[in-house]
Amino acid sequence: MSEPDADANSVLGKVQRILEAFGPDEEHLSLSELSRRSGVAKASVHRLAQELVRWGVLERRGADYWLGMRLFEIGQRVPRQRILRDAARPYMEDLYHATGETVHLAVLDGMEVLYLEKVSGHHQVKKPSRIAGRMPLHCTATGKVLLAFGSRALVDEVVASPLERMTPRTVATPGLLLQELARARETGYAVEHEQTRIGYLSVAVPLLGATGTTAGALSVTAPLVRGDVPKFAGLLGMVARRITATLASD
Structure with missing residues (x-):
């Protein structure tokens, strides 16, 4: 404690x-x-x-x-959570039907990822995530996107802290993490291969709020054998633009 x-x-x-x-x-x-x-x-x-x-x-x-x-x-009365979740949920369902894989909606909370919503089927990720669950920023696709499109101060704080190694493939050095964040900013999405669970990959994109700041992150998680990064990134980008338009119109 x-x-x-x-x-x-x-x-x-x-x-x-x-x-x-x-x-x-x-x-x-x-x-x-x-x-x-x-x-x-x-x-x-x-x-x-x-x-x-x-x-x-x-x-x-x-x-x-x-x-x-x-x-x-x-908890359901928290404005940020309710507005973002309500705007994203229909598109998350569309994304699930298009991919057949687990879809997560996450926000930044302190130095962690907080999951607001999840859409998955019967064959979901082993050791499944849960709504209101938390994960580190440095090794999740959602966390990398929140870092890449967030404040430099947050990045500095994360790289100055010990980077927990969750699997043998977790990025646990500041230099490698910074390279991944630069790649995410360049491509518009972040990817993690087996950094949180062996046998799985995740792809995530940022969600922009009405003011243009990063309001959250949306991801698709799938087993490596079904992980199609270009497909997931394309679908996520399309859905993210629709969610951003919805948030801007509210």
């Missing part, structure tokens, strides 16, 4: 730590596990969890706690 900040022992700080104790693969946690993961005393977790259950932010089933639907309802 990271070192708590100055506000970590406030009520809101404790609530934040309790909610963030739920990882992407933990649907439910016991009171003891919540206390251990959050670093908050068990008695405090019990008291705050009772309040959170009353608010609907947590749900209790037997001895375990689950994240509540109230969080989902509030």
Whole structure:
């Protein structure tokens, strides 16, 4: 667990730590596990969890706690997420039907990729991604596009940080990452081959908002045996232009 900040022992700080104790693969946690993961005393977790259950932010089933639907309802009200997702979703479905592969919509959040929406079929990516999931910027196609068409300050911050190696093919040196970003700016799209999952590739393009700044990224992920980079890049570029027009008209 990271070192708590100055506000970590406030009520809101404790609530934040309790909610963030739920990882992407933990649907439910016991009171003891919540206390251990959050670093908050068990008695405090019990008291705050009772309040959170009353608010609907947590749900209790037997001895375990689950994240509540109230969080989902509030999340749907985030303007950037709702506007971008609503504009992109119909075109993502078109893209899925044209390729038969998994389509992701992602935005930048801090120094990570945050996935807002996903369209896939029954034969989806092994170890599937999930909506509201996060991934590193330096090794995902969506992350590379957000870096390539984002601010120089963000690029400098990323290359100055340790670049986690997720597979043997992950780009983990600043020089190689900068080369990939330059190539993405030149071609208009980014590609990653087996940098996050062995056996898969992804192609991504930037999505421009009404002001012309990069609002998000759209990608297609497929097994290498079906990965047609030129086809995916062409379809993504066409769809991205339509989404940008939709955003500009809203």
